[in-house]
Amino acid sequence: MKQTGTYTARSFDLHGLRGISDRTLDTHFKLYEGYVKETNRLMQLLRDFLKDGKVDQEEMPAYSELKRRMGFESNGMVLHEYYFDNLMRGGSDRSPDHSPFREAAEDSFGSFELWKADFVGVGKMRGVGWAVCYLHPTMGQLANHWITLHEVGNVTGFVPLLVMDAWEHAFILDYKPSERGEYIDAFFSNVNWGTVNQRLISSPAHHAAQHT
């Protein structure tokens, strides 16, 4: 039988960011590759359970644990891809005036600054996880959410527009644990708003909101 679906780790050309060192990035890319590898490994182990066409009752505890880990590893993989993709050398800390993201932030929060204050607030939440600015799948509204670890707090159907890693490994080589605010400032100075705006305008929810 054909075995389908293994993921390939992507490479990202990000060296030379402001405030996020190449050493941090290299460590981070290795961690990301680990998520891809582990996702592939878990998928193979889970496929093995189905060799007899079903999941047997006595297999259920092991199967359940692997499935649970699958949520962690695969979200870890995908969130890192969003994160690296929304950074760039020569990025900037604000989406240009009249850009679709600026207008969506103004519609949803009153101003870009209020949207950003809310996003930064999410990014400073205690614990490890992710700050994500999402687009509601049908209403076109923006909402900032906190994802704990990689898998708790993802909102079904919401479209990630801007993703920020708030695990300490994202900044601990460059900043102290208490300096997450400095890391967030560095993150914002490198945002690729072209990517963020492209994610927004390519979403059907954005088009639906434009016509209501």
Ligand SMILES: [Fe+2]
């Ligand atoms: Fe990370």
